[in-house]
Amino acid sequence: MLVLCCHNEVVVMLCHVGLYCIELLLSQVTANELTNGVINAAFMLLFKDLIRLFACYNDGIINLLGKLILL
Numbered sequence: 001m002l003v004l005c006c007h008n009e010v011v012v013m014l015c016h017v018g019l020y021c022i023e024l025l026l027s028q029v030t031a032n033e034l035t036n037g038v039i040n041a042a043f044m045l046l047f048k049d050l051i052r053l054f055a056c057y058n059d060g061i062i063n064l065l066g067k068l069i070l071l
Helices: 007-026 037-070
Strands: none
Touching: 007 037
16 A cells, blocks of 8 residues: 655655654763653654655655656
């Protein structure tokens, strides 16, 4: 199933996900804090956003390849 995303949605999503990745990777989390529900929820939301972003990029590549094959 293809996910259709417009260009503006992808750009906005990429900016937000990039900022979230930077913030989460720069945070100093100890092993004991990994069981924190808030931290786990933040990582799960980031994971879901990355999956959506991958689906949009995947759809774009499929559309691009389809247009190139038709040429």
